[in-house]
Amino acid sequence: MTEKIVLVNEDGIRTDGRKLSELRPIKLEVGILSNADGSAYIEQGKNKILAAVYGPREVHPRHMALPDRALLRCRYHMAPFSVEERKSPAPSRREVELSKVIREAFEPAIFLEKFPRTSIDLFIEVLQADGGTRCAGVTVASLALADAGIPMRDLIVACAAGKAGGHLVLDLNDIEDKEGEADIPVAYMPSFNAVSLLQMDGLLTIEEFQQAINLALEGCKQIYALQKEALKAKYQAIKESAEVTEEE
Amino acid sequence: MPFLYENRQIVTPGDLLAEGDYLAGFNTYKHDSKIYASRLGLVEYKGRKIDVVALNTFYIPQAGDLVIGKIVESNLHGWTVDINSPYPAILRTSEALNRPFRPQRDELSEFLDVNDLIFAKVISFDRTRDPNLTIREPDLGKIKYGQIVKVSPAKIPRIIGRKGSMIGMLKKETRCNITVGQNGLVLVSGRTREDERIAITAIKKIEEEAHTTGLTDRITEMVRKERGEVTQ
Structure with a gap:
């Protein structure tokens, strides 16, 4: 790279026109796949991600079943067309790792011990990627789980914060992630003030790290409100239209 | 402490429903004397007990079902x-x-x-x-004859209605025999295909609008209208 990209200009505006602590526009939709037990879709900036949940159901292969709790399986996958250069559809090292950390983020939230010898299968399909897909994936997957009627302690919501162009920024996009100094994805259960996923790459001082985490948690709380709204929207619309015709 | 939601308001997993000396009913759980919802549903405060009527569930068997x-x-x-x-x-x-x-x-x-x-x-x-x-x-x-309708097991109590009011009305109005399985499968058998079709449409409508009020009247009206069109 010969020319240095300006990630944050002198007015504190980022490459996509956002302020430092501003989220990308988010659109959430619940229950969009009829064949899955639960499903949801998210658009966060240019990210487009679909999540589907099956289960609890019988475990195949049988020997993987756990006698004391449900088996949670998670697949994070990026479609070959989700990035600029075609991505091989085979799971890459990165996808295998993300599947694991996302699964571990959900394990404390779901009442797995209520359904021994069954499996809950979670699929996160990235259709278009623009940085921060693991966070958007967690956010949308928790909606799919709630839609499937799987009992949970809390919805999980995830958001990243980091440092780009010398400033602490919220919800990094692809360029900020690649060219920036650091990125911290955080998954969070707001009702318990508990963090269930925390990763970091890049370099930050201790103070910057703490500020970035607080920034990410603030972002999480904003997205949490959107999540609740999206879940209610699916039923509220039917309720209103049905009760309006009632009054007529 | 007062209740944090109105009766029959939609709540999502993790919503704090009440704090203090309450009992966690269906689809809720207790953590440090706080009651939280564990499923998406409608909250119901019944004295000391707090329930959430789930909007979608799967069937977990119970002896006697x-x-x-x-x-x-x-x-x-x-x-x-x-x-x-x-x-x-x-x-x-x-x-x-x-x-x-x-x-x-x-x-x-x-x-x-x-x-x-x-x-x-x-x-x-x-x-x-x-x-x-x-x-x-x-x-x-x-089962030798009839048609099977699949609904979410969460909606079964709504199809039966309070003391069987909904199912009684459906059987009478559609002249079909309706057998409800607690696991979300409903058997409909009538004298004609048309009777069965009306009953199935009604059941699907109940499933979709289970969380609304005044449903029994609306379904009665719908069934009568459908039947009226048949005889004309």
């Missing part, structure tokens, strides 16, 4: 039955026949074969073992 199931496999001792649940059910020959079973002479498929539908009762289930079924009771056994 009447269910509709499909035979998926027959083996030496009986049949494996799919009851629309995470756990496959077992129907043993002793619970299906009124006389001793003789493995050398009797052929299991003569009584029930793969893909047959049965109306059965759950006799035991404790999550460590698969549920056991019986059909040795009046009205239970093989």
